[in-house]
Amino acid sequence: MDSALALGTCLHIPDSSLRADSCRQTPELTEAQSARPLQTRANFLRSLRTLGVYSRVLGGVRLRAYQDAAGEAIARSVLEKRGLSIVVMFPRQSGKNMLQAQLEVYLLTRFARIGAEMVKFSPTYQPQSLNAMRRLETALQANWLTRDGWKKSAGNHYRFGSAHLTFLSAAPESNVVGATASTLLQLDEAQDIGIEKYDKQIAPMAASTNATRVFWGTAWTTHTLLARELRLARQAEARDGIRRVFCLGAEAVRAEVPAYGLFVDEQVARLGRTHPMVRSQYFGEEIDAEIGLFPPARTGLMQGSHRTQSAPEPGKTYALLVDLAGEDEQLRLNPAGDGEGALANPGRDSTAITIMQVDSRARAGDLTGKPVYRVLNRELWTGEKHSTQYARLLALVERWQPRKLVVDASGVGAGVASFLADRLGERVVQLGFTRQVKSRLGWGFLAVVDTGRFQDYLPADAHSEEGRLHALFYRQLQAVAYEVSLGPERYIRWGVPENARDPLEGSKLHDDLVLSAAMTAVLDEQSWGEAHAPLLIQAADPLREMDGAF
Numbered sequence: 001m002d003s004a005l006a007l008g009t010c011l012h013i014p015d016s017s018l019r020a021d022s023c024r025q026t027p028e029l030t031e032a033q034s035a036r037p038l039q040t041r042a043n044f045l046r047s048l049r050t051l052g053v054y055s056r057v058l059g060g061v062r063l064r065a066y067q068d069a070a071g072e073a074i075a076r077s078v079l080e081k082r083g084l085s086i087v088v089m090f091p092r093q094s095g096k097n098m099l100q101a102q103l104e105v106y107l108l109t110r111f112a113r114i115g116a117e118m119v120k121f122s123p124t125y126q127p128q129s130l131n132a133m134r135r136l137e138t139a140l141q142a143n144w145l146t147r148d149g150w151k152k153s154a155g156n157h158y159r160f161g162s163a164h165l166t167f168l169s170a171a172p173e174s175n176v177v178g179a180t181a182s183t184l185l186q187l188d189e190a191q192d193i194g195i196e197k198y199d200k201q202i203a204p205m206a207a208s209t210n211a212t213r214v215f216w217g218t219a220w221t222t223h224t225l226l227a228r229e230l231r232l233a234r235q236a237e238a239r240d241g242i243r244r245v246f247c248l249g250a251e252a253v254r255a256e257v258p259a260y261g262l263f264v265d266e267q268v269a270r271l272g273r274t275h276p277m278v279r280s281q282y283f284g285e286e287i288d289a290e291i292g293l294f295p296p297a298r299t300g301l302m303q304g305s306h307r308t309q310s311a312p313e314p315g316k317t318y319a320l321l322v323d324l325a326g327e328d329e330q331l332r333l334n335p336a337g338d339g340e341g342a343l344a345n346p347g348r349d350s351t352a353i354t355i356m357q358v359d360s361r362a363r364a365g366d367l368t369g370k371p372v373y374r375v376l377n378r379e380l381w382t383g384e385k386h387s388t389q390y391a392r393l394l395a396l397v398e399r400w401q402p403r404k405l406v407v408d409a410s411g412v413g414a415g416v417a418s419f420l421a422d423r424l425g426e427r428v429v430q431l432g433f434t435r436q437v438k439s440r441l442g443w444g445f446l447a448v449v450d451t452g453r454f455q456d457y458l459p460a461d462a463h464s465e466e467g468r469l470h471a472l473f474y475r476q477l478q479a480v481a482y483e484v485s486l487g488p489e490r491y492i493r494w495g496v497p498e499n500a501r502d503p504l505e506g507s508k509l510h511d512d513l514v515l516s517a518a519m520t521a522v523l524d525e526q527s528w529g530e531a532h533a534p535l536l537i538q539a540a541d542p543l544r545e546m547d548g549a550f
Helices: 002-010 027-033 038-047 051-059 065-079 096-110 125-142 195-206 225-240 250-256 258-271 276-283 296-302 386-400 413-427 435-450 465-479 512-518 542-546
Strands: 085-089 116-122 151-153 157-160 163-169 184-187 212-217 245-247 318-323 350-359 372-382 404-408 428-431 481-484 492-495
Touching: 051 065, 051 096, 065 085, 065 096, 065 212, 065 245, 065 250, 085 225, 096 116, 096 125, 096 157, 096 163, 116 125, 125 157, 125 163, 184 195, 195 212, 195 225, 212 225, 225 245, 250 258, 258 276, 258 435, 276 435, 296 435, 296 465, 318 386, 318 512, 350 386, 350 512, 372 386, 372 465, 372 512, 386 413, 404 413, 413 428, 435 492, 435 512, 465 512
Parallel strands: 085 212, 085 245, 116 163, 116 184, 184 212, 318 404, 404 428
Antiparallel strands: 151 157, 157 163, 318 350, 350 372, 481 492
């Protein structure tokens, strides 16, 4: 610890006073500098003042150019007491967390003698703050200067000499009163931290000393804390010319790390370039500029070139997607705020059925390895008893012999779904709608659509029943609204609003056909190579798959 603090002192004294013999030599200095003139050794010590050299020599980490630029700007603002608000937006999995850990170790060292109070917020304590603390501990242990000298207390407080760093949760219910950030205030994943929480409880921590504030994250919507601070930082840059914004997309990272470009290519192939997750997490594009969830560019991807079918063909694989009448799954938050509350369109009385061909060979050569789904026909049953619907569904099963039958098992539909499961066994996927399930369904359906794997039929006659349902489906799509929640869960609430009216007929517009089609996301989680593959009922969470993949 004494030698570590001695070198820390060297990193603080003025250039004119820097003397190599004022520090006990590190192994690196002993081997590389002992035979050199005093000035060379002094220059070497002086170079350790920069984050990039410090991390490489003492921590064994070589920062990429874009990491070094952002980290050095933050360090200069802190050390020179500029009090800047800096925004760092890197694509997911491009090294943001590694840079944070190296910067934190560096600042703990620089302030080991003179003292510092630094605070880092994450949207949640578990797992985000805990993950950040583990990364810091790894970096502290890997660094020659700090590995034997750092201390941890109270589960979330780190000290090296007189420098302190505390990790806190920015969850709405967290109690952060009393903490101070007189040197540095960091907000990780700032797009998931509430603006009111920041303004009322977090920002005052840095106010008395005008501490540097850093907002880390990825793009999401224009209504987030990160988006607000990004706009303010750009305005400040325009006024004084001091760089405060460090935003880059996947292509900038690819230029330094070609393997990262291949990783992003796989994500684009799997989810589609226009998928909200891809646009925001990898290309830094805010996602609320579109009107509705299905703008023309997206619906254009859905249109195939095949005609409808009324019967199966030998050797083909089929599936039925059934949104049963009597229950609307477009959930709204109830007064308790748990997302399981009132129904948007109570009393809906139409059962929507989408008949799909699953072509698992069409995409065998691409990066996704997922099937193409072709809509062959639709049915819409209105005002029928469940007993009649059950009999008609069995007749459809008998005709099409589907490999999978995805059925809405919510509310009054649970009885029909249960009867079908008893009769047909594991071919039936019962889908119980909750806020979380519908969100995953929405994200999963967008991934299928944005990769061009949902292909709708072309009606031969616009005035036929198939033409009428085709047109109604697209009117429902155009009316689908959405909003995304604040927080790491990335819940998407979507559906046709309660007061929506059919622009053609003037009647109330529902989303029966859209919800039936969206069940394609459940099909996309099946294994189509074997007839009796294991069953996965819930669609995957794209954001979870992105984490840790690179």
